[in-house]
Amino acid sequence: MADLFTLWRNSVDANSRRAVDVYVRELPDYRKIADESGERAAMLDFAVYLRERTVALVRANEPFPAADLAFIRAVGRNRAESGLSLASQRHALQIHTSLTLKEVHEAANPHDLNDIMHTLASLPALGLAAQTAYTQGFLDGQEAVLPVVDRVQQLAGALLADDPVAVDMAASVAMNLPGDCVVTVVRVPGGDPDRADVLQVLLSRHWTPVCWTGPGEFVALVPDEAASLAVVEHFADLVGLPCAAGAARGRSGELSEALARARQVSRAAPVRSAPGAVHHLTDLFxxxxxxxxxPVDRWLRELARALADGPDLLATLDAFYRNDMGRTRTAAALNVHPRTLDYRLQRVHALTGLDPVSVRGVRILSATVSRALSGWEAV
Known part of the structure; x- marks a missing residue:
């Protein structure tokens, strides 16, 4: 009876055809490439090559030699230059890993236990080396066909998804990744600025991972709070639209959780034409x-509606609390006489039954103002 490696090698051609069929069926980018003259044959040749070399190296207990890795890297580069997206490239690597394990299982017999254990011990190192070479080549190829703004956005997306490929992507755009960073989410309700132009200008001053995650949401990953505020202020100047900013600190490799927290804060943050602060959870809990x-949010809405009956009462309370309830500073910020400010605060008390300078009043009215200025976003 033939051993595992002989049966595995004899199945290479059939397994390679099946692999190409799976790629073309499940990945639109591969389907498009396969339709081009000669590309499907090239895909099949590479699938056969990779499987033949894997079987041989596992059997010999050897790593990929430099020449093999250079060839795999060249294929990765070609895939990028052919228009394959990063998402398709990552998906293809996952499919290849699953198919390789399936092919070993199909070739194995009950008496092949030692060969199976040897194979399972060898495949991780071989697979990692091949995937690393392919990915590095792919990123090299993207440099020729994809603008740097798009590549930085891909890097930011990989970091926020905790994808290990972010390390290679950062190297490909010559960007240093801090161990800790502040994930900053800026919400732009009701606006859709020219995204590419905004990012291009931002990157010229702040060489840091940034991306748009939707028409009205921008994300930046920066090393500290000072850099976070600097990016937000520059961003607001560029878009010329009211926005709200929230942030959360996280460690590289665990940023998806930080993104979720920062997004919650940004949705609760007040929308301002010129954000003077980047809010954290402790600011808006x-x-x-x-x-x-x-029920609590509805109650705050009712208070906000009551305040709408007065002269600029929401704006007055906003300025009052932002200036730590200092009457002189608040009056100056509002460009009104201090007596006018006193009248407005008395009006708030009359409409809501809450004294704006009492502990209870501060707790309730400040929350009401912030929720109203946020646009009552769901968090």
């Missing part, structure tokens, strides 16, 4: 808590 409890 009452508002975030209220937004998650519908």
């Amino acid at each position: 009452p508002e975030i808590g209220a937004a998650r409890i519908p």
Whole structure:
């Protein structure tokens, strides 16, 4: 009876055809490439080559030699230059790993236990080396066909998804990755600025991972709070639209959780034409808590509607609390006489039954103002 490696090698041609069929069926980018003259044959040749070399190296207990890795890297580069997307490239690597394990299982017999264990011990190192070479080649190829702004956005997306490929992507754009960073989410409600132009200008001053995650949401990964505020202020100047900023600190490799927290904060943050602060959870935890409890949020909405009956009462309270309830500074910020400010605060008390300078009043009215200025976003 033939051993595992002989049966595995004899199945290479059939397994390679099946692999190409799977890529073409499941990945639109591969389907498009396969339709081009000669590309499907090239895909099949590479599938056969990779399987033949894998079987031989596993049997000999040897790593990929430099010449093999150089060839795999060249194929990766060609895939990028052919228009394959990063998402398709990552998916293809996952499919290849699954198919390789399936092919070993199909070739194995009960008496092949030692060969199976040897194969399973060898495949991780071989697979990692091949995938690393292919990915590095792919990133090399993207440099020739993809603008740097798009490559930086891909890097930011990989970091936010905790994808290990981010390390290679950062190297490909000559960007240093800090161990810790502040994930900053800027919400632009009701606006859709020219995204590419904004990013191009931002990157010329702040060489850091940035991306648009939607028409009205921008994300930056920066080393500290000072850099976070600098990026947000520059961003606001560029888009010329009211926005709200929230942030959360996280470690590289665990940034998806930080993104979720920063997004929650940005949705609870007040929308301003010129954001003077980047909010964190500790700044807006009452508002975030209220937004998650519908009866409480409805109550705050009722208070906001009551304040709408007065002269600029929401704006007055906003300025009052932003200036730490200092009457002189608040009056100057509003460009009104201090007596006018006193009248407005008395009007708030009359409409809501809450004294704006009492502990209870500060707790409730400040949350009401922040929720109203946020646009009552769900968090």
